[in-house]
Amino acid sequence: MVVPNEDGSYTIFINAGLNRESQLKAYEHAMKHIENDDFQKTDVQEIEYIAHTSLPKPEPAQVYLDRIKRLQRDRQKIKRQMEQDKKRVEFIMDNCDLFKLAEHRYLYGEDL
Numbered sequence: 001m002v003v004p005n006e007d008g009s010y011t012i013f014i015n016a017g018l019n020r021e022s023q024l025k026a027y028e029h030a031m032k033h034i035e036n037d038d039f040q041k042t043d044v045q046e047i048e049y050i051a052h053t054s055l056p057k058p059e060p061a062q063v064y065l066d067r068i069k070r071l072q073r074d075r076q077k078i079k080r081q082m083e084q085d086k087k088r089v090e091f092i093m094d095n096c097d098l099f100k101l102a103e104h105r106y107l108y109g110e111d112l
Contacts, residue, residue, distance in 0.1 A: 001013040001030075002030045002033050002034060002039075004039050010030075010034050012027060012030045012031075014026050014027060014030075029051060029052075032050075032051045033047070033051055036050060036051065038051070
């Protein structure tokens, strides 16, 4: 239970019969009511719905911008690696009779 005090502070009462985990959940629930300024609202159903819905805390925009930059760098690195691998495969295909022979055997079997 949360009681607003005259000085603008709050008193939170937690059932002593609850185990520690349940007491922490009750405290967090009470803090949501305080943080959401629920004591100025009148719709109890809406208040409890919001208090019981776990919404993730919004992250600062910079976190997303940093993540996008990192993903772009990773993408460029992978793209460069793919180009290098493509050149290596083309070199092997153009310069290695064994590769052509293996390809021929794969496509046409053992009969040359």
